[in-house]
Amino acid sequence: MPEGSKKAGPVRAAGGIVWRNRDRRExxxxxxxxxxPDECCLPKGKLDPPEGWEQAAVREVLxxxxxxxxxxxFAGLLHYHVGRRPKVVVYFDMFAVAEGTFLPSQEVxxxxxxxxxxxxxxxxxxxxxxxxxxxxxxx
Numbered sequence: 001m002p003e004g005s006k007k008a009g010p011v012r013a014a015g016g017i018v019w020r021n022r023d024r025r026e027x028x029x030x031x032x033x034x035x036x037p038d039e040c041c042l043p044k045g046k047l048d049p050p051e052g053w054e055q056a057a058v059r060e061v062l063x064x065x066x067x068x069x070x071x072x073x074f075a076g077l078l079h080y081h082v083g084r085r086p087k088v089v090v091y092f093d094m095f096a097v098a099e100g101t102f103l104p105s106q107e108v109x110x111x112x113x114x115x116x117x118x119x120x121x122x123x124x125x126x127x128x129x130x131x132x133x134x135x136x137x138x139x
Contacts, residue, residue: 008085011046012047012053012090013047013060013089014053014057014092015042015043017093017094017131018067019094024139027113027119028042028061028096029043029111029122029123031109031110036124038109039124040119040123042128043061044089045060045063057094058070058094064107064108067096068096070095070097072094075131076134077091116132120133
């Protein structure tokens with residue numbers, strides 16, 4: 001096969017529905033300006049080889065929210081295309097164990113703790129809203 005003609009696999013990313021406490025009254029959302037101003041999303045990011053899904057989710061949540069979090073279980077997954085390349089994002093049900101300090105970065109301008117109903121109103125992407133709705137129905 002000629003160089004460059006091999007199909008690249010999907011972009012792999014992981015993140016979380018991160019609850020502030022075990023009472024599940026507030027969850028973390030991030031805001032970024034990457035695609036649109038103040039785009040609200042669940043924290044997530046690409047896997048860094050040789051990371052697994054869980055390792056990447058914990059790292060990305062820390063990087064994007066300032067929170068150390070532990071995984072409680074699987075929350076769901078999304079798949080979509082970024083340009084012509086497929087992307088798979090695995091989300092975990094997570095609890096903050098240490099809030100730390102949020103520091104704005106090139107990627108994330110702010111983070112907030114929202115009630116689930118507020119998050120459903122704020123999230124910019126229907127896929128993430130649907131993922132959260134389905135997860136809330138299951139718990």
